[in-house]
Structures are given as C-alpha cells and as structure tokens.
Amino acid sequence: MSVHRYPQPSGRSRRLWRFHGGVHLPDRKALSNTRPPLRAELPGRLILPLQQHIGEAAEPLVKAGDRVLKGQLIGRPRSYVSAALHAPTSGRVTAIEDHPVPHPSGLSAPCILIEPDGEERWAELPEPMPDFGTRDPAEIRERIRWAGIVGLGGAAFPASVKLNPGRPIHTLILNGAECEPYITCDDLLMRGRPEAILEGIPILLHLTGAERCLIGIEDNKPEAIRALYEAARGDERIEVVRIPTLYPSGGEKQLIYVLTGKEVPSNGLPADIGMVCHNVGTAAAIADAVLRGRPLISRLVTVTGGGVAQPGNFEALIGTPVADLIRQAGGYTGRGDRLVLGGPMMGFALSDDGIPLHKAGNCLLLPTPEEAPDPGSALACIRCGRCAEACPVNLLPQQLYWFARAKDLDRVQDFNLFDCIECACCAQVCPSHIPLVQYYRYAKTEIWERERERRQAEHARRRHEARQARLERLERERQARLRKKKAALAKPPAKGDDPRKAAIEAAKRRAAEKRAALAAQGKTPRNTENLTPAQRRQVEAAEARRAAAAGSDTQE
C-alpha cells in the first residue's frame, strides 16, 4: 500500500493510493465497446423476479390477468430494505409464479410474468422535481424508493437506503472504474450519456450533504474519462479522476482507498468515514427518477465473449429473457461453453438461458474454452503464498482455505473471513487451481446458518426458561394456596366433628344413591363411564382397530 502521483485529464497529476495486491487481467473490453448500445427488442414475455435486490422481496400489487401500463408500480417494497418493482412495458400479467431467477443456486423464486401488448402505453408518472434543491431530502429519497432504484454496479442494494446514511457525509464517490474484464456498459453510459450522470450528482450531493464528488474511472477507458471530464468542467465540486487499471479497483472499499487513501473500517461502511459510493449507472437512474419521474425499468447490459456472434451493449427492459438478448447479439457461435452473469471474476455461471435480466445484471458473458479454459481438478495447496500477494484486503487466503476446508469456523473468522470481498484474485493466481472463493462463500454461509441456528436455539431456550419460570410460579402459588388451606384446616374443628370423616361419609352416600338410581334403570355401573375425552378417543381407536382387524380377517 503506497501513495503515488498519477496523470489526470486536466493535464496535472494527482496523488492516488495503491491498495495491496490486485491482479492485472487482459481487459477484453474492445470486444463490446466499439459500437453504441442498441435498444433491445420487446421480448415475447417479461419475467420479473420479486427479489432482485438485497433485502426483502417486493410485495406484488397485481394478479394474474391484470392489465398493466408501462412504468406502473406492480410490486411495493415490503420493508425498509427492499425495492419497488414496475412494469417495464404495457401488457397483461399472465401469472405470478415460481420461475428460475438469476442466482448462483439456480433455484426458482416468485416472479411476475408479463405478456407485452406492444403498445408501450405509459402509466401516469409522478411529477418531475427540477426544484429538488429546495425540497426535503426525505421526499426525494421517497421518490428514489418509489422508482425501485438499486445499485446498478452489481450489488443491487436499495439506493434510497444507501442515501440515508444517518451520519455526516463529506465526499460522494461515483464508481466508474468498471474494473472487471469484458464489461463495458458503464463505459458506454459514461461516453453516451455523461450529462445524465452529471444530472444525478447534484441530487446525490443534496441528499447526502456531501461537499464534493470524486468520479473514479480506470485509465483503460480514455473516452469515458474525457467525456465526463468535459461535461463536468465548470462544476467546482466534481473531480473526474483517472486511476490505474488494476483489478479490483472498482470494489467500493478499494476505490475509496485509491481516491482518498482512507480505509473503510473492517465490518464498517463508507459512511463511517464520511463517504458514500454509488455506481455511475445508479446516478443516471436517480436523475431519471427525480428529474423525469421515471422508474427503473431498463438498463444497459453488455453481451460479450467469443460465444456470441456480435458482442455489444443493449438497453434492455428488466425481465427480458437472457436468450432473447443473446439472439439479438447475433446468437450463439457454438464456441462458448458457459454463460456467466456478471464479469469473469465475480460473476456466476448460469445453467440455463431462460432466466431473465435483473436490475443488477450488467453483463452476460459467454467465454470460449480458449478464453476461460477448464482448469481441471484442483491440486493440493503448495503454500506458495501468491494468493496472499494478490489479495486486495491483505488477507491470508491460504489459511482461510485450510480453516474453511477443516470447517474450523471460529479460526476462519479469526482470520477475517468477513473482510473477504470475493474478488477471486486469489483463485486467479493459484497454481493449484483451487476454487478458493467457493470455500469462502461456503464458510460464510455455514457461519450465517450457524448464527441463525444459534439465535433460534437462544429463542427456544428463552421460551423454555420463561415456561419453567411460569410453571414454578404457578406451583409456588398453588403451594401457597394449599398452605393457606391447611392453615385454615389446622384450626380447631368447629363442632368436634372430623370434617374428613364427614366428607367420606358424604361421598359414600352419593355413590350409593347413584348405584341405586342405576339399578332402578336396570344397569350395572361400568368403569368406562367417567372417562376423559382423551381416554374415550383411545378406546374408540382401539375399537376401530379391532373392527378393522376383524374385517380384514373376513376378507381373507
């Protein structure tokens, strides 16, 4: 970790900080960034997962058969950390049912299925807020929340929540690093619509109270740097910063460090050091929502790799099936053997192209076996330590691997597992081809699971203890009553008569009367008469069994 000076678009140089490790990767961005984005065709059907974001799933507001208009709210956030969902076009809701969704597990989840009518009729949209500067930040946040905006860089965290840090913020960071190879959607957005990003900045500054905005862009995107630099000229608050291309500069904590030299604390948020970081695409979406009243219904997505015939970028409706996008990118070349959602480093492989594009979907990558060869089965770790050299967080990936493999969940946390950003630098440099990130994800999941079980056990224990306490209290009260009664009885009997004897005599008398009454009706008393309902049920069940047994006997 060190500081150095780096040439900037202004012609001067600027101090930048270098995080530990990182890897240089062939960026392969030229595959898809040579032509402007195309508007994707309206697909035959749209599949909108209710959960496309971090937090709780949206609550559907429509039902099968409903007609919806473009931009109509069809799912509302169920809680604070949740996101709204809108109809990307006009049409008819055909079903709300489980459908495979973009998730590493490959599982299905509830989705709203819409059949577009092709009319593209807009719903009534809320008023634009050109005067946002004079409005209450809470009102603007509500608009962003209504618009269903989540982090478009891939994390999909609800933007309105991130814009309510509850702490003083001095610096807004816009992430235009786009450090993953292949992905160019942010590059093309910055080149094609720099003004939309710059419209978003004053809104974000107003909401967070930050005084300045730094836009970090890796220097393998000179056109994007130039476009934003030109567009931001004259605004003193904004600085477009050219940063060295080094994966993972676009990680939130890494970018903040590169630009400011400040480390976001372990287990902390950027807000802890007075900063908020948003993706450039999110800033543009926020400008659309606040200044034009438009919800998030489409996004730029890169479709690339040697497995597609014409790699490029598409402005596609959320919910468009992946297969449709690939068809519009010229279709499969037949050379791609995996379909990755996201970049090659942090994206996950999909088993099926029937899943829809979701809000966080920045890239569909189909690498050929030459681009991403099958590494074969992993060999034993030779402890070479290259993983530790590559780790941007300065972890010891090799030790984490041993502990994760040994399921030593305490040690693995002691070695800061939860500071791992899963950037896959360690796996990239591992000579034994160990899928290290898989082990870390596994360990994290196990720990969360264990934590959940622990919480449940704790809950059960508390309930048990409460019950125990209640029973003891009842018992004490009963004893107390009994003692009182005894004390009362212990008093000298009223008229020399033994009350117990009298009670026994009375019971005998009652029994004799009952017997006499029964005898008068011609019955003999049976011991099955004063049964509790439970005992009666048992008797009936036994009778039924006996009858059934008898029945089967006769059948034979």
Add this chain to the structure above:
Amino acid sequence: MQFKTPAPPHTRLDNDVTRVMAEVLIALVPGIAAMTWYFGWGVPITLLLAITTAVATEALALWLRGRPPKATLMDLSALVTATLFTLTVPPTLPWWLSVLGMVFAIGVVKQLFGGLGYNPFNPAMAAYVFLLISYPVSLTAWPPIQELAPHPLHLMDYLGVIFGGHPPGGLTWDAVTMATPLGEMRTQLGMDHMISEIRQSPLWGDYGGRGWEWIANWYLLGGLWLLFRKAISWRIPASMLGGLLVMAGLFWMMDPESHPFPAFHLFSGGAMLGAFFIATDPVTAATTPKGQLIYGLLIGVLVFVIRTWGGYPDAVAFSVLLMNMAAPTIDQYTRPRVFGTHAREAGHED
C-alpha cells in the same frame, strides 16, 4: 440452452504447479552443468538414479494410497526433490544410498505426510540429513574438483565408484577424495591456523572455494532468473543471504584471522543453492511476507552458527529443517494487517 456452471473466476488462470516446478528445474540447469563441469560424470549419474527412484517411489506411494498417479507425477515436484538431493550429496555416493535417500524423501517425508503440500519438512534436505547421520563417511567423501584432482575420475571410474563401491584401479579412497573448502577451513581453524595461512591452500579461489565459487555463481544466476520470473519471492533468499552475510561480516571484522571473510561463506558451500532453491520451497517455508523475512534471516544466522561452532562443516540442510519446524509459528505471529483494521489488534502486525 443448458450450460455447465464451473466456479469463478471465468478466466484463463495465470499459473500452475507444473509450471512453477518446471521453472525451478530450468533455473537449476546452469548449476547442474557447473557441478558436472567441476566434478564430472558422477553428477549426471546420481541425478538419473535419484530421479528414477523418486518418480518410481512416488508412483508406488500414490498407487498404495489409491490416488490417481498421473496428475501428481506431472507436477514435477519429485524431479525437483531428486535434483536438489543430487546437488547436495557427493557425486561419488554409492547407488544404494541415492536410492535409499530418495525412497526416504518421497516415501516417508513427502507421501507419508500426505504428499505435495502437506509435508512439514523439505524432502531433499530431510533425506540428506538422514543419510549424513546414518552414513557419515559416504556423505562427506567429496572428490576434489577435477582440476585439483591428482587422479580425476572419468566415466568408467565413476560407474565403478557408484555401482561397484570401490575406487578405480589400485587407488585408495584417500587418493580420490579431498576435503571440501568448508571442511578444510574448519579443520585448519580447529588447529589454530590463521586465515592468511589457510588461504595459501589450492582449495581457495578468488573469493570462495575454487570451483565452488563458480557453481555458486551459476546457482545465483538461476535464482535471479526465478526472481525475474516471479517464481519465488525475493524475501527468503535476500534475508537468508543477508543474515549469513551480517553474521559472517560481524565476526570477520572482530577477528579477520580466525573468521573467514563473508564472501567465503556465501560462495563455498550450499549457501547459494539453499537461499534460492531450498529455503524457498513454498510448502515448508513461512508464507507471510514478514514471516518469510524472519524465516530466511534465521536460516542465514543458523548456517553461520552451525558452521562456526557446530559439528558439521556445512549447515544449510540442518538450518532449513530447523526453521521448517518454526515456520507455522512464525506465520502465526506475522499475520499482515488486514485492510480496514488497526495494527494494534491482537495477532496482527503492520
């Protein structure tokens, strides 16, 4: 359409174990050539014996363990072990000791502990020390470099020595062996001779032992190439040579007549081979950046201590094995500071 779903990253990986090992072997080629140049046919013969035994032992062990042998044999690590062993032992070593050494290195030190990656000790060094303690005569009987030898050993002589166990026609063992520079230094100093007197011996070259200094130079060249290829990190070689240099320098400055000058230590025995090829064995070394510096430094210091006050003329193998034992502890106490945490947190250092 259906796709396979492998784990990330979805890229061409930068590296593999076979390549790492192949680079080490390539870097050893100049050293092997130099050893052969100075000592003759004994070196390639022993190398061939050692490699054959190592690969055979590894294959057998994998078969016994029910592991697929191909992937492991292809990693070339057995070849590296065999080569390092060969470069450490005298070229006159009887064939059965080479075989025994390799069976011990691969079968016991490596495979019994679980194979590559699981062995706590450097197999080549463990085998060398095992033989040195069990068969000290054979392991210390070095022939002189050919230009100093009154009776240089040729191919047939070597075959006779290695496979027949007897020196060539009519000669005694004493006639074909001679003290190594380190051994000579030790003996002479033990007899209270001054360095300036000892320096008169023909065993001396310009700054190290004659011949040995050039072998060390070629190891150094191979080591620098490994550094350039980033196959090894600079920390262990630099700190080990540094530790040896500082210790030797200190004592030499105090008394230059009873302590040889520092370059002698670096260029006469196994120091250069040890620094770039043996101490850097990733499996058995410390792995944290600071830990590697400590690990290397202590090996360097131990080499000097054992050479000067210990019972053996050279000490690289002992020092490496001793520090192999310390490596896990060093790693434990030299964890780097994780991004976003404070240096003062328990167990972390900057």
